[in-house]
Amino acid sequence: MPTLSNTFCAECNRFMKPLAIGVVVEEKMNDGQPYKLWLADILECPVCEKGVIVGFGQYPLAEHFDPHYERRKKIAIDSDNFYEESEENE
Numbered sequence: 001m002p003t004l005s006n007t008f009c010a011e012c013n014r015f016m017k018p019l020a021i022g023v024v025v026e027e028k029m030n031d032g033q034p035y036k037l038w039l040a041d042i043l044e045c046p047v048c049e050k051g052v053i054v055g056f057g058q059y060p061l062a063e064h065f066d067p068h069y070e071r072r073k074k075i076a077i078d079s080d081n082f083y084e085e086s087e088e089n090e
Helices: 069-078
Strands: 017-028 034-044 051-054
Touching: 017 069, 034 069
Parallel strands: none
Antiparallel strands: 017 034, 034 051
């Protein structure tokens, strides 16, 4: 496979390309409350520009009960290393 990814866009029939590597992603509970912070990668289709989040670490960086959860999240946000879902991503 001659690509950096084995993730394939079902709409465009193209392999996705890395958009961001090692970003902090916040997993949320069913009620929308913060749950866990993870390191992951974002891949994007070069044609339709739809993205997927893949490559999660084996363990979370922090969980909601961790007293340092908010501090770790703030560090990621301040360093532009935090993925936050926007309205256009929904």
